[in-house]
Amino acid sequence: MNDKPEKLIDKKGVRLDGRKPDELRPIKIDVGVLSNADGSAYIEHGKNKILAGAYGPREVHPKHLALQDRMLLRCRYHMAPFSVQERKSPAPSRREVELSKVIRESLEPSIFMEYYPRTALDVFVEVLQADGGTRCASITAAALAVADAGIPMRDIVVACAAGKVEDTIVLDLMDEEDKLGSADVPLALMPNLNAVTLLQMDGILTVEEFEQAVNLAIEGCKKISAIQKETLKAKYVDVKEVEE
Numbered sequence: 254m255n256d257k258p259e260k261l262i263d264k265k266g267v268r269l270d271g272r273k274p275d276e277l278r279p280i281k282i283d284v285g286v287l288s289n290a291d292g293s294a295y296i297e298h299g300k301n302k303i304l305a306g307a308y309g310p311r312e313v314h315p316k317h318l319a320l321q322d323r324m325l326l327r328c329r330y331h332m333a334p335f336s337v338q339e340r341k342s343p344a345p346s347r348r349e350v351e352l353s354k355v356i357r358e359s360l361e362p363s364i365f366m367e368y369y370p371r372t373a374l375d376v377f378v379e380v381l382q383a384d385g386g387t388r389c390a391s392i393t394a395a396a397l398a399v400a401d402a403g404i405p406m407r408d409i410v411v412a413c414a415a416g417k418v419e420d421t422i423v424l425d426l427m428d429e430e431d432k433l434g435s436a437d438v439p440l441a442l443m444p445n446l447n448a449v450t451l452l453q454m455d456g457i458l459t460v461e462e463f464e465q466a467v468n469l470a471i472e473g474c475k476k477i478s479a480i481q482k483e484t485l486k487a488k489y490v491d492v493k494e495v496e497e
């Protein structure tokens with residue numbers, strides 16, 4: 254990892270892992286993977302491997318945190334010490350505190366929080382293996398875990414990043430592109446409502462490049478959303494077949 258590659262993208266626009274600029278990493282999603290959770294999902298997004306579990310709606314502890322008019326959504330993003338090459342301290346880092354907040358704020362607009370006053374929904378995200386773009390993959394998995402828990406939602410949030418590597422706007426940056434590239438724009442989307450629930454930017458882009466990156470990220474989100482929905486439907490088709 255310490256050897257810096259000479260070029261992140263070659264003259265033909267081929268990236269280090271062989272992808273074209275507008276190509277996503279391979280994505281595999283599974284739902285209902287944790288039997289003790291009310292809803293759960295597992296995602297492999299490139300080399301990222303992430304588990305999300307949703308617990309609730311349930312009683313709020315401590316009680317004074319309960320909200321009288323809606324559900325309390327709590328999210329925790331955690332990276333396992335073995336998820337990166339250098340051991341990560343198991344203590345919560347500032348980055349994990351930020352990403353927990355970012356995930357919560359991305360999901361909140363999609364959930365009918367007002368249906369469950371004085372209850373809590375806890376969403377735990379465990380990153381087992383990280384390779385850049387874990388916040389987006391975590392949001393994609395967390396939204397599915399909430400859906401799998403049967404919580405009424407306006408839409409299923411999905412997330413993907415785009416950014417700039419050397420002089421090219423690219424979709425779905427992996428770790429090396431994230432670290433050595435010049436900008437990263439993670440975006441979360443409610444695809445049916447066409448509403449953005451997260452937009453961040455790390456790095457420098459011109460206004461035109463920013464627009465290009467946002468549009469590319471939205472396209473990426475739509476492709477991942479199709480995989481999300483297929484996965485969820487497949488699970489419920491299976492359940493129906495068992496019941497018959």
Ligand code: ADP
Pocket residue numbers: 337338339340341348383384385386387388389428431
């Ligand atoms: P995101 O995972 O959403 O892209 P960052 O941009 O903060 O969030 O992190 C980029 C990548 O850096 C992560 O996906 C992970 O591969 C790596 N990384 C993050 N924290 C650490 C850490 N403590 N040690 C080693 N690598 C890390």
